[in-house]
Amino acid sequence: xxxxxxxxxxxxxxxxxxxxxxxKQEILLAHKRFTELxxxxxxxxxxxxxxxxxILTLPELKSNPFRKRICHVFSTSxxxxxxxTFEDFLDLLSAFSDSATLEIKSHYxxxxxxxxxxxxxxxxxxxxxxxxxxxxxxxxxxxxEEMRQLINNILxxxxxxxxxxxxxxxxxxxxxxxxxxxxxxKIVL
Amino acid sequence: xxxxxNICQMDSESDFENLGESEPGQDSFQLVAEPAVSTQRCPQxxxxxxxxxxxxxxxxxxxxxxxxxxxxxxxxxxxxNSLQRHRWSAATLKVLASMPxxxxxxxxxxxxPRHARNLSRLHQHQTxxxxxxxxxxxxxxxxxxxxxxxxxxxxxKKEQLVSILRGLSVSEGMSKLRASPLSLAxxxxxxxxxxxxxxxxxxxxxxxxxxxxxxxxxRTWHHCLFSCLPVLTSLQLWHSPIKRLSGRFGTGVLxxxxxxxxxxxxxxxxxxxxxxxxxxxxxxxxxxRPHDSDLNNFTGLELLTGTGYLSQSVMxxxxxxxxxxxxxxxxxxxxxxxxxxxxxxxxxxQKVLYSIPxxxxxxxxxxxxxxxxxxxxxxxxxFGRGFQVLKSNGNLAVKVFCSWDFKVSKKTSVRxxxxxxxxxxxxxxxxxxxxxxxxxxxxxxxxxMVQLVAWAACLATIFLSAMAVHYLSEDAIKSSPLxxxxxxxxxxxxSGINLLLPGLFNLCAWVENYDSPSVLVYVSIFRNLLLxxxxxxxxxxxxxxxxxxxxxxxGLQCWETFVGxxxxxxxxxxxxxxxxxxxxxxxxxxxxxxxxxxxxxxPVFDIARNVLELIYGQTLxxxxxxxxxxxxxxxxxxxxxxxxxKKSGAELSGIEEALEGQSDDNIFHFSFVLPLISWRxxxxxxxxxxxxxxxxQELENxxxxxxxxxxxxxxxxxxxxxxxxxxxxxxMVIYFHTQVIDGQRRIISRLEKQIENxxxxxxxxxxxxxxxxxxxxxxxx
Numbered sequence: 001x002x003x004x005x006x007x008x009x010x011x012x013x014x015x016x017x018x019x020x021x022x023x024k025q026e027i028l029l030a031h032k033r034f035t036e037l038x039x040x041x042x043x044x045x046x047x048x049x050x051x052x053x054x055i056l057t058l059p060e061l062k063s064n065p066f067r068k069r070i071c072h073v074f075s076t077s078x079x080x081x082x083x084x085t086f087e088d089f090l091d092l093l094s095a096f097s098d099s100a101t102l103e104i105k106s107h108y109x110x111x112x113x114x115x116x117x118x119x120x121x122x123x124x125x126x127x128x129x130x131x132x133x134x135x136x137x138x139x140x141x142x143x144x145e146e147m148r149q150l151i152n153n154i155l156x157x158x159x160x161x162x163x164x165x166x167x168x169x170x171x172x173x174x175x176x177x178x179x180x181x182x183x184x185x186k187i188v189l
Numbered sequence: 190x191x192x193x194x195n196i197c198q199m200d201s202e203s204d205f206e207n208l209g210e211s212e213p214g215q216d217s218f219q220l221v222a223e224p225a226v227s228t229q230r231c232p233q234x235x236x237x238x239x240x241x242x243x244x245x246x247x248x249x250x251x252x253x254x255x256x257x258x259x260x261x262x263x264x265x266x267x268x269x270n271s272l273q274r275h276r277w278s279a280a281t282l283k284v285l286a287s288m289p290x291x292x293x294x295x296x297x298x299x300x301x302p303r304h305a306r307n308l309s310r311l312h313q314h315q316t317x318x319x320x321x322x323x324x325x326x327x328x329x330x331x332x333x334x335x336x337x338x339x340x341x342x343x344x345x346k347k348e349q350l351v352s353i354l355r356g357l358s359v360s361e362g363m364s365k366l367r368a369s370p371l372s373l374a375x376x377x378x379x380x381x382x383x384x385x386x387x388x389x390x391x392x393x394x395x396x397x398x399x400x401x402x403x404x405x406x407x408r409t410w411h412h413c414l415f416s417c418l419p420v421l422t423s424l425q426l427w428h429s430p431i432k433r434l435s436g437r438f439g440t441g442v443l444x445x446x447x448x449x450x451x452x453x454x455x456x457x458x459x460x461x462x463x464x465x466x467x468x469x470x471x472x473x474x475x476x477x478r479p480h481d482s483d484l485n486n487f488t489g490l491e492l493l494t495g496t497g498y499l500s501q502s503v504m505x506x507x508x509x510x511x512x513x514x515x516x517x518x519x520x521x522x523x524x525x526x527x528x529x530x531x532x533x534x535x536x537x538x539q540k541v542l543y544s545i546p547x548x549x550x551x552x553x554x555x556x557x558x559x560x561x562x563x564x565x566x567x568x569x570x571x572f573g574r575g576f577q578v579l580k581s582n583g584n585l586a587v588k589v590f591c592s593w594d595f596k597v598s599k600k601t602s603v604r605x606x607x608x609x610x611x612x613x614x615x616x617x618x619x620x621x622x623x624x625x626x627x628x629x630x631x632x633x634x635x636x637x638m639v640q641l642v643a644w645a646a647c648l649a650t651i652f653l654s655a656m657a658v659h660y661l662s663e664d665a666i667k668s669s670p671l672x673x674x675x676x677x678x679x680x681x682x683x684s685g686i687n688l689l690l691p692g693l694f695n696l697c698a699w700v701e702n703y704d705s706p707s708v709l710v711y712v713s714i715f716r717n718l719l720l721x722x723x724x725x726x727x728x729x730x731x732x733x734x735x736x737x738x739x740x741x742x743x744g745l746q747c748w749e750t751f752v753g754x755x756x757x758x759x760x761x762x763x764x765x766x767x768x769x770x771x772x773x774x775x776x777x778x779x780x781x782x783x784x785x786x787x788x789x790x791x792p793v794f795d796i797a798r799n800v801l802e803l804i805y806g807q808t809l810x811x812x813x814x815x816x817x818x819x820x821x822x823x824x825x826x827x828x829x830x831x832x833x834x835k836k837s838g839a840e841l842s843g844i845e846e847a848l849e850g851q852s853d854d855n856i857f858h859f860s861f862v863l864p865l866i867s868w869r870x871x872x873x874x875x876x877x878x879x880x881x882x883x884x885x886q887e888l889e890n891x892x893x894x895x896x897x898x899x900x901x902x903x904x905x906x907x908x909x910x911x912x913x914x915x916x917x918x919x920x921m922v923i924y925f926h927t928q929v930i931d932g933q934r935r936i937i938s939r940l941e942k943q944i945e946n947x948x949x950x951x952x953x954x955x956x957x958x959x960x961x962x963x964x965x966x967x968x969x970x
Contacts, residue, residue, distance in 0.1 A: 015377065015380075016373070018363055018367070019363075019366065019367055019373060019376045019377065019380065020367065020373065021367065059598055060436075060598050061598075062598070062600075063598060063599070063600045063603040064595065064598070064603070065593075065603070065607070066593070066595075074372075076372050076374060087372070087373040087374055088372065088373070090373055091372055091373050094373075096595065101368050103368065103370075104368060104370055107370045108370065109590070113590070118286065118291070119286060119291030120290075120291055126589075129589065130589060130614070133589065133592070133593055133607065133610050133611075133614075134607055134610060134611040134614070135604065135607030135608065135611065139611075140607055140608055140611035141611070142611070142614065142615065142618075146614075146615065146618050149618055149621075149622060150585065150589070150614065150618060153583060153585045153586070153618075153621070154585055154586045154589055156583075157583050157584075157585060157586040158586040160941055160944045160945065160948075161290075161944050161945060161947060161948025161951070162945050162948050162949070163948050163951070163952065167290040167291055168290070168291075169290060171590065174586045174587055174590055174591075175590060175591060177584075177587050178587045178590075178591035180440065180591060180592075181590075181591040183440050184440060184591060184592070184593065184594040184595060184596070185595055186595055186596050187595050187596065188432050188435070188596065
């Protein structure tokens with residue numbers, strides 16, 4: 001099963017519609033944008049894998065500080081290099097779509113923020129997360145002292161079982177307190 | 190094993206201390222001693238790096254030997270942490286990584302093999318570095334076996350999911366599969382396994398061709414259904430402009446434009462209902478023209494004032510017949526009244542074709558009822574989302590996890606967002622740790638005085654403007670007959686007040702210098718709302734209190750038409766003033782500040798003010814629908830133009846988001862206040878309808894079945910208790926829910942304590958098990 005050159009089969013399209021949160025228009029638009037990323041030779045092959053550098057040229061992802069993590073999380077490649085097939089791309093768009101549930105969004109948000117992929121958010125992950133949020137410049141970065149205080153506070157607020165890390169359930173607990181999360185965790189092509 | 194009991198008490202002697210002391214030389218034992226020492230310090234954290242960085246160590250309680258051993262190390266903190274992390278044996282780390290709390294979600298099975306692989310690599314690296322003698326081949330095999338075990342674990346989990354899905358119905362199973370966090374390829378595999386058996390077995394059973402035909406028919410029907418539904422959702426108005434706006438400005442500004450679109454759809458609904466059931470039948474059956482009409486001179490001014498030609502059109506209700514459209518006229522009616530209809534035969538019963546008053550009543554009632562239901566539903570959903578059952582002791586975690594807006598794609602906007610988040614975090618941190626600024630008594634008093642003065646000024650201006658409108662309207666009423674230009678003046682004054690006074694309020698708020706932005710938001714919304722409510726109240730008094738009561742005094746044949754015309758004028762003036770303000774006020778002002786004053790300060794998109802303006806316009810429309818059925822069409826045109834104007838204004842002037850914490854939930858909270866006012870007015874108006882009795886009587890004569898309706902109508906309007914009953918019921922429901930929420934809060938705090946205790950138990954058990962294993966030497970570190 002895979003995508004053929006430039007057309008999506010009807011069966012495949014309806015299957016994608018059933019299994020993701022995307023509408024038919026969104027899937028077709030995704031297909032169009034994905035094929036624009038392929039080179040001429042790649043267009044003929046089924047199930048091509050597009051390397052992360054090319055995915056990151058998409059305008060929706062180009063300036064996002066979490067772009068590399070997003071590619072990494074949704075990639076199903078063996079080498080874990082962030083390359084995406086069309087189905088991975090659909091997974092990405094489905095998780096970031098309008099109709100995705102809060103559980104799916106919080107699950108993927110957790111995996112995106114888990115920089116070392118160990119299943120929890122520990123101090124290192126939180127530090128990297130805050131640095132991504134505040135940007136590259138020196139004025140916006142937090143000092144070490146502020147970072148330490150911030151991480152302490154975050155753990156105090158969200159670490160319920162006091163093991164020093166935030167696991168998925170605790171993360172989802174924090175997310176449920178914010179009514180804005182669902183609308184912020186969205187990418188629309 | 191005596192030590193197991195004492196291990197977690199920080200001030201107790203333990204065997205591990207002795208162990209550390211007695212065998213300092215051996216490298217291998219050093220590996221063992223580290224985790225053992227860690228258990229002594231503080232059992233609160235398992236992972237040492239976290240433990241260190243978060244400085245929760247009670248260093249004074251460290252046993253001296255162990256701490257001395259620790260403190261002497263000059264290694265970098267991070268290096269120490271990474272070393273220590275892998276001081277846990279492979280088995281322990283594997284167990285830690287596969288704890289259910291860390292592998293929640295089916296797909297996290299993929300996490301384990303990765304981690305185990307990393308672990309095996311690092312472990313091999315480490316054992317290479319140490320010159321101790323762990324049996325490397327044995328370890329490698331062990332780790333490899335782990336990886337294979339994890340992969341088969343993954344397969345098991347997939348099979349589990351498949352079996353769960355088989356137990357559910359097809360649609361439930363599909364929605365569960367869609368909502369599970371697997372990759373698409375995995376989902377397709379699971380679907381194949383779970384649902385294809387069902388399809389296959391049914392295929393085998395139904396061999397005869399007629400059932401195969403029916404199956405193919407049903408399959409094509411499902412295809413059609415799937416392709417039809419997206420068509421409906423693709424009727425998304427303004428999809429790409431809104432997407433560009435969201436990419437540039439983020440959620441707050443976007444919510445204004447989404448609200449605008451929602452209002453447009455409401456108006457469209459209203460227009461369609463009115464058009465179909467009221468305007469169309471009346472347009473098809475025009476009533477006889479009155480003799481004293483001056484329809485021939487059509488000047489352009491009439492489009493603005495709504496008088497003259499328009500007053501005798503379907504635009505206003507004065508035109509509409511107050512009686513029932515029949516297909517024959519009564520025997521004793523003259524030919525002049527209804528010249529086109531044949532005379533009724535007295536033997537045959539009179540057929541009622543279409544009753545305009547009944548249609549009016551029903552369409553208004555149904556339209557308002559539908560909109561009310563939709564509004565209440567969305568408000569309650571928004572309220573439920575925003576209402577927190579759990580009281581949190583701070584919102585830093587929420588801010589860090591939820592504040593990044595992934596929709597923003599423009600580079601400058603991303604940078605702006607980062608700066609905003611950074612400033613917010615820094616402010617919150619400094620507030621938390623340096624306490625609030627200790628202001629002196631004098632300063633606080635000064636602050637209070639300034640705020641009082643500002644509030645007094647705002648309230649005074651509101652009062653003055655209300656009085657001005659009142660006097661102007663009284664003046665206009667006294668000099669009857671009413672001149673057209675004077676009518677326009679009143680509308681212009683009202684629109685001018687609505688435009689200029691919010692600017693004054695902003696100035697006051699800037700002078701007052703509130704501490705927290707959310708207080709600022711609420712204060713400004715309250716002031717704007719108060720202004721609009723007083724203006725609407727004064728105008729309602731003018732219409733219902735003065736003009737409706739004595740229409741003949743002002744030379745009006747039909748006061749409803751007059752009120753409809755007033756509302757039409759108000760709406761138009763509002764629109765014209767908004768266009769002028771957006772052009773001159775925002776765009777040119779920005780040019781002026783940039784070129785002349787050479788300041789690069791971005792103008793700010795005041796979301797609250799713009800939203801309240803939309804709500805005000807909508808209130809006028811809803812109120813005006815009672816008097817002028819085509820008013821929603823005017824509002825639709827106005828909203829359409831407003832969207833493009835505001836969008837280009839926003840994009841050209843490069844604004845940034847003004848108010849923080851503004852989501853569409855807040856907007857909806859306030860949006861129901863003004864419609865509530867219009868609803869009350871509507872009820873009052875229906876109460877004032879003296880012709881109500883007449884048409885109800887006529888209707889009853891024609892269709893005796895509907896007598897219950899007229900009885901209900903009479904009792905509804907005459908009994909004011911009903912109006913208080915509904916809010917009373919709402920209040921009781923709200924009280925009940927707050928009690929439930931209180932109880933839930935108590936339960937939640939107890940459960941939190943329990944989870945904390947469980948966490949401590951978990952650490953206790955793991956460290957003990959690790960210690961036991963190492964002690965008995967079964968697993969080499």
